Amino acid sequence: MTSDIQPLQFSSKGAYLITGGTRVSRCGLPPASEREANDVDLNNLISRIAELKALGVNVRVLSIDASKAGADSTLRHAIDELDLPPVKGVLHAAGIAKYHSILRCILSEVADVLATKVIGGLNLDTLFPPGTLDFFYLVSSVGKLVGFEGQLSYAAQTLSWRVWQLIEGSRSNLATRIITKGMQYRGLATMSIEEAFAAWDRFASLETDHVVVVRALELEVDEPLRHPVLKYITPRKQATHNITGSSFSNYPEDAIAIVDLACRTAAGDTTEDFWQTLRQGKAGKMWGNFMSDVESFDHQFFKKSKREAAALDPHQRIMLETTYKAV
Incomplete structure (x- = not known):
């Protein structure tokens, strides 16, 4: 305090x-001879009064x-x-x-x-x-x-x-x-x-x-x-994060985090291509948006056999390529 x-x-x-x-009626405390043994509220009140009196408090x-x-x-x-x-x-x-x-x-x-x-x-x-x-x-x-x-x-x-x-x-x-x-x-x-x-x-x-x-x-x-x-007094539980490895608090103060970005869309193979399309509004009147050269997956570079590369979902191949560009 x-x-x-x-x-x-x-x-x-x-x-x-x-x-x-x-928590009893406005009739006050009934005489002991008129009290019901199963009246829990009344019995609790009498018990609390007795405890206060034992502490030296005069209760009326x-x-x-x-x-x-x-x-x-x-x-x-x-x-x-x-x-x-x-x-x-x-x-x-x-x-x-x-x-x-x-x-x-x-x-x-x-x-x-x-x-x-x-x-x-x-x-x-x-x-x-x-x-x-x-x-x-x-x-x-x-x-x-x-x-x-x-x-x-x-x-x-x-x-x-x-x-x-x-x-x-x-x-x-x-x-x-x-x-x-x-x-x-x-x-x-x-x-x-x-x-x-x-x-x-x-x-x-x-x-x-x-x-x-x-x-x-x-x-x-x-x-x-x-x-x-x-709104301003409701407490919230701490968010739980499934982070493997060392805690962030274990890293030195001068540690550096490297963050990069890559994307591949119908607008092009880089984030700059995508941004230019957004700025210029090149949506156009097309019946579909398609990425180019989706079959140009270098299976040897990613240590995949031809058969395994052919069996991969196209989304997985593009994800591998885009992730490599980001890192």
Whole structure:
């Protein structure tokens, strides 16, 4: 990490609010007696909370819909009841998705998706006005930039992420697998958690109000670009060359490469003949173009018997003669 990068700083004397991200319902964590043993998402969340608490982190889960009217007052009251240190940062990751194209989407569905992001963000802004936080991030999907179906309502967020790789041991649901496959088709690869946080450290010190964080899929050398927006960041695999003998790097700096050219066409037996024909436009009105003296193959010079020379394809004889002229 270069010296000019100022990573995101957290204070042990502050609290940090994260909306969404639990992958459970807005009803909050159910009592232990009401939890289903086969609820993988809920069990993973509880396990992660336990790991954070083991590290000394105080984790509280609140059941509040940030998109509802008066959610700022409700959240303020709930935070005060918890007797926590002052909130120093907010990560607004809550959201819902309705996977419809613009032709099938109705206004109420767009409003529902925007409510969590926009109205929820406005409520948080009311609760934490400018100057009261160290950071305030609004998180969205990067799908809107690469044309992923159903993401038309996600265009107004400040921090657009590609899918992170899941924590080891957790299970991806069907929607996540579909999104991942669709993103790969558009040239986006998943990011590891380490890569995502490294990117976060980089943009935390940037003076910008909008950031897109993606990891482009590595393509073959001649593979078409998956999406125009990835033109300048898509990595390409190294081309493989079947070169026999010593590597170019083994040659001395003053080595000389000898390159020559020869051709034989209906215009003549030299490259100059061919070039003059092109310059003068001597195509003419002919019913065919024929090379002259195609039978004048010197079989003895090329160490071929008369019988072998006669059996050679005319193209092979001309190739032998032309190659000799080139070298």
